[in-house]
Amino acid sequence: xxxxxxxxxxxxxxxxxxxxxxxxxxxxxxxxxxxxxxxxxxxxxxxxxxxxxxxxxxxxxxxxxxxxxxxxxxxxxxxxxxxxxxxxxxxxxxxxxxxxxxxxxxxxxxxxxxxxxxxxxxxxxxxxxxxxxxxxxxxxxxxxxxxxxxxxxxxxxxxxxxxxxxxxxxxxxxxxxxxxxxxxxxxxxxxxxxxxxxxxxxxxxxxxxxxxxxxxxxxxxxxxxxxxxxxxxxxxxxxxxxxxxxxxxxxxxxxxxxxxxxxxxxxxxxxxxxxxxxxxxxxxxx
Numbered sequence: 001x002x003x004x005x006x007x008x009x010x011x012x013x014x015x016x017x018x019x020x021x022x023x024x025x026x027x028x029x030x031x032x033x034x035x036x037x038x039x040x041x042x043x044x045x046x047x048x049x050x051x052x053x054x055x056x057x058x059x060x061x062x063x064x065x066x067x068x069x070x071x072x073x074x075x076x077x078x079x080x081x082x083x084x085x086x087x088x089x090x091x092x093x094x095x096x097x098x099x100x101x102x103x104x105x106x107x108x109x110x111x112x113x114x115x116x117x118x119x120x121x122x123x124x125x126x127x128x129x130x131x132x133x134x135x136x137x138x139x140x141x142x143x144x145x146x147x148x149x150x151x152x153x154x155x156x157x158x159x160x161x162x163x164x165x166x167x168x169x170x171x172x173x174x175x176x177x178x179x180x181x182x183x184x185x186x187x188x189x190x191x192x193x194x195x196x197x198x199x200x201x202x203x204x205x206x207x208x209x210x211x212x213x214x215x216x217x218x219x220x221x222x223x224x225x226x227x228x229x230x231x232x233x234x235x236x237x238x239x240x241x242x243x244x245x246x247x248x249x250x251x252x253x254x255x256x257x258x259x260x261x262x263x264x265x266x267x268x269x270x271x272x273x274x275x276x277x278x279x280x281x282x283x284x285x286x
């Protein structure tokens with residue numbers, strides 16, 4: 001396991017790992033996602049220092065003993081994109097014609113809502129989206145890694161589909177004066193992001209946890225509006241994943257949160273219990 005993932009050699013290793021997967025499983029796997037939420041790795045691991053490998057500027061997080069929040073998140077994102085593109089090239093060049101599969105990448109972004117009706121806050125929404133989902137050259141300047149023409153051609157069009165994960169919303173407020181002393185990925189957008197805490201209660205009994213009307217209501221309305229987007233706006237939606245099928249080990253939160261439509265009893269041999277939302281999903285799919 002590498003201490004950092006912004007070195008060029010990781011790209012080749014990732015490509016080789018992906019090719020091994022294509023060789024071994026390509027006859028059965030027809031949809032490949034090279035990376036899931038690369039933003040989460042670059043931001044959590046190299047800007048905030050809250051995820052592995054725990055690197056960031058010390059002023060961002062006093063627990064970080066090494067790192068640079070103004071540079072490393074962009075380097076990591078740069079090489080993750082190149083790693084993705086290298087894996088896609090191998091698949092398209094050597095395996096796709098015979099295996100008949102599709103390959104893409106899954107990104108992540110929150111919904112951004114202006115903190116107020118002020119014009120400046122509305123512009124902050126656009127900047128915040130550019131930093132989380134897109135790429136902002138103007139504000140980052142020379143700290144943003146350069147793509148050579150060869151690298152650009154490798155990345156351009158390197159997907160058959162794009163996945164988008166989204167879980168919550170942020171209020172975006174304009175930051176009128178740039179911070180020129182303590183610079184980081186988080187300060188570069190000149191947008192202050194706040195949100196409302198998510199509902200989570202890991203002290204519920206099994207009987208209580210199985211009753212999850214809020215989750216069922218969310219899925220019902222979400223899928224309804226997804227259908228409307230397809231019908232009214234012509235959005236080309238090919239699939240939908242509910243997060244999540246099972247309660248999981250969630251990043252650095254471990255087992256303290258439960259997202260599954262199936263309850264997992266960690267104290268009783270990982271026994272599974274379908275929640276009401278799972279029963280609703282079953283009926284919906286039928």
